[in-house]
Amino acid sequence: MKAAPFAYVRPGRLDDVLGELAGGDGKVLAGGQSLVPVLAMRLGRPGTLVDITAVPELASATSDRDGYRVGAALRQRAVEHDRAARAVPLIGMAMPFVGHRELRSRGTVCGSLAHADPAAELPAIACCLEATVELAGPAGRRRMPAEEFVTGAMSTAAGPEDVVVSVTFPLARPGEGFGFAELARRHGDFALAGVVTRVRVGGDGGVTDARLTGFGISDRAVTRDVTSLLIEHEGDLRPATAALADAVVDTGGDTHGSTGYRRRLFGVLAARELSRALHRARDRKEGS
Template sequence: MKAAPFAYVRPARLDDVLGELAGGDGKVLAGGQSLVPVLAMRLGRPSTLVDITAVPELTSSTSDTEGYRVGAAVRQRAVEHDRAAHAVPLIGMAMPFVGHRELRSRGTVCGSLAHADPAAELPALACCLDATVELAGPAGRRRVPAGEFVTGAMTTAAGPEDVVVSVTFPPARTREGFGFAEIARRHGDFALAGAVTRVRVGGDGAVTDARLTGFGISDRAVTRDVTSLLTEHEDDLRPAIAALADDVVDTGGDAHGSTGYRRRLFGVLAARELSRALHRARNGKESS
């Protein structure tokens, strides 16, 4: 199929982007890896595509004490090879699993967040790390925690006249470890189940904070505080995580796997990656 007719504009200023989106019938175009298939299947028929890749503010990434900030038009491939991204080890762990290399060369980090696919890696990573999404709209700018930004499958807190400006990932702390794993039918396919973990320990090696985010298991990434689980069941996490999986995995079964199968996948991945993250936190190894 072919897309329905639309107008195309490429503003050079963010204010002009917002002007083009006024009325709510326009659609932001950055990498287009999610939007173009939607247009081709005529699942969406915007009157205007607003290309944001000429706005300087949206095309750069920076790193400071607040974190690693990625502009809305920055390609995933650029982030994957950006030395500044090393401040956020989970980015390096997760990015090779985001689609294929060719898709990452065009797709954007913020575009993946805005698309809000339940099986996507980057929204899950953002939720696990408490990343912050910056939006601009008719009422000005606002910052939304990643856990509140995605509100459901393919649904976010961004309104039809809003544009995502950036996402900021907090840097890794001392004595903090991470884990990431997913299972897909083929590398680059949508995950049947995935787990992102973050564990912090004190100077004595005791767990002070542990978070687990699952993706591909519900209508959005699901995050849980699992500090008590890791403290009480460190020697054998599997039974405790299996019980947690029964609670958080609620996606319906399909041709690729039943709900029960996804629960088993998530349970195994989550227990393993929590153990790895704890080991890394205690040994000062962020991603190896």
């Protein structure tokens, strides 16, 4: 199929982008790796595509004490090779699993968040790290946690006249460790199940905070505070993560794997990556 007819504009200022989106008949175009197939299948029929790649403030990344801020038009490949992104270890862990290199050369980090695919890696990272999404719209700019931004499968808190401006990931601190794993039938395919973990330890090496986010297991990334789980079951995490899987994995089965298979997979990955994150946190604490 071919896309329905549409107009195309490429403003150079954010205010002009918002002006083009006024009325709700426009659609933001950044990388287009998700949008173009939707248009080709005529699942979406916007009157105007508003290309944001010419807006300078949206095409860069900055790093300071507030975190690593990624503009909405910055390519995933640029972030993957940005030295400043090393301060957010989960980006380096996950980025090679985001589609294929060719897709990352066009796709954007914020575009993945805005698309909100339940099996996508970047929204899961943002939720686990408590990243902040910045939006601009008719009422001005606003910021919200990534967990609140993603509201369901392919659904976000952004309105039809809003544009995602940036996402800011907190920098890793001493005493923090991270884990990432997913399983797909082929590299670059959507994950059958995946987990992202962040663990913090205190001066004595004891766990003070632990978060786990699962993706590919529900209609959105699912985040849980697993501090008590890790403290109580550090010696043998599998039974505890298996019980957690029963509670959070609710995606239906398909030709790639049943719900039961995904629960078993999630339980194994969760136990492994929580353990790895804990060991890395203790190593970073000792090295700080």
